[in-house]
Amino acid sequence: MQTPPSPSDAITVSNLRKTYRIREGGSWRGKTRDIVALDGISFSVPKGQIAGFIGPNGAGKSTAIKILSGILRPTSGEVQVNGLVPWTNRIAHVARIGVVFGQRTQLWWDLSVAEGLALLRDIYxxxxxxxxxxxxxxxxxxxxxxxxxxxxxxxxxxxxxxAEIAASLIHDPDILILDEPTIGLDAPSKLAVRAFVHELCRDRGTTVLLTTHDMHDIEALAERVIVIGHGRILADSPFEDLRTTTLSERILELDFHDTPPELTLPAGAHETAREPHSLTITFDPSQIPAPALVAHVGHLPGLDDLRISRPSIDEIITRFYADHAA
Incomplete structure (x- = not known):
């Protein structure tokens, strides 16, 4: 028996499948085969949460977003968005969601922003x-x-x-679906969009589902990351949990007056780069804590400076995708 959606969830997806049938050989007489875009995915997003929905190209993200938006009908499975089934309650559904597709526009090219918003006022x-x-x-x-x-x-x-974000929110939707909302934006514009999304959730309790290839958007905004690959959910956790389980290494960078000396490192640490005036050491903090490693290298002759950092979010996600490649 299907478990009923929780009233605290804005989005509920259960065993969702979508299969496309394609014809091979470029002829209507050619053989057909099925392509599985979504292979029984399930997840839910509580009201007021910002959830990242990420995956490599071809993972099934766009198909899932189109189903959630009411654009596509799935092959099987159940979806409720604010208690509505998107593809059967389409008119009521679109009145309660906002969608921003970074590579498409919902405004009209030859109208002013004000005229476009006024037209959306009438539509909604x-x-x-x-x-x-x-x-x-x-x-x-x-x-x-x-x-x-x-x-x-x-x-x-x-x-x-x-302007697109304003257009998606002019009718006070409860749920905002953002598909590549900062694509091609400069740094100040990205920061402005991120700040606005944060305020929207904090002040109005809007639920946000964010899909993007810009991992800095995910790191800055998402309370939780749902990773999809090959049409399946590969991970669903806070980003820090994904970081810890995927790539927990730390990086120690050392700057020197002159040529870095040769050194012997303790277990759990290894040299990963050597330049004319610098060394990079990668280490596992579960084997060698950062203070112990700093103490080990802190008395090296000619040491000017040192820095400890974590792998970037792009490195973590790249490693995760590689670990789960088909």
């Missing part, structure tokens, strides 16, 4: 007073005042993405 049936209030709030939070009267085609990519 937003009451005039609520629309005025939401437009003012979003324009202030996303710094849209100077571009409201510009056509969308005249905007920079950063300006357009901020």
């Amino acid at each position: 049936g937003v009451e005039p007073e609520r629309f005025t209030r939401n437009r003012a709030r979003l324009a202030d939070a996303l710094d849209l005042g100077a571009i409201m009267d510009q056509s969308v085609r005249q905007l920079s990519l950063g300006q357009r993405m901020r």
Whole structure:
């Protein structure tokens, strides 16, 4: 018997499968075969949480997002988003979610941002007073005042993405689905978008499902990471748990006046790079704690400086994908 969704969950996915049938050989007479895009995935997202949904190209992310958005119908399985089945309650469903596709626009190229928002007001049936209030709030939070009267085609990519986020929120959705929301943005624009998403969840309790190849977005925003690969859920945990289980090594960088000396390292540490004036040592803190390693190298002749860091999130995710490659 299927377990009913928890009332505290905004999104519930149970044993979701999606299979595409393709024809080989470029002819309508060619043989067909099935491609499994989603192979029985299950997960839930509580109300008010920011969840990262990541995976390599071809993992099944886009298919899952399209099903959650009501664009695609699955082959089998169950989905509820705010208590609605996306593909059977489509009109009611889209009125309660916001979606931002970083490589597509929901605004109209030849209309101004203000005109596009007004058109969405009519499409969603937003009451005039609520629309005025939401437009003012979003324009202030996303710094849209100077571009409201510009056509969308005249905007920079950063300006357009901020306008797209406003468009997705003009009707007060409970759930926001972000697909590559910072693609192509410069650093200040990325920081602005991340700050806004944080405030949205904190102040309004909006649930956010974030899918992106920018792992810094995931690290900055997601309370939890769902990793998909080959159509299956490979991991579902806080990012720190994924870091610990995937790549727990630390990095010790040493700078010297002159050529670094030769040295013997304790178990759990090994030299990974040597430059004319620097050394890089990778170590496992469960075998050699950082203070002990620093004490071991701290008296080396000519040592100028040292730094300890963790592998970057990109290195961690790359290692995870490699460990789970088919």
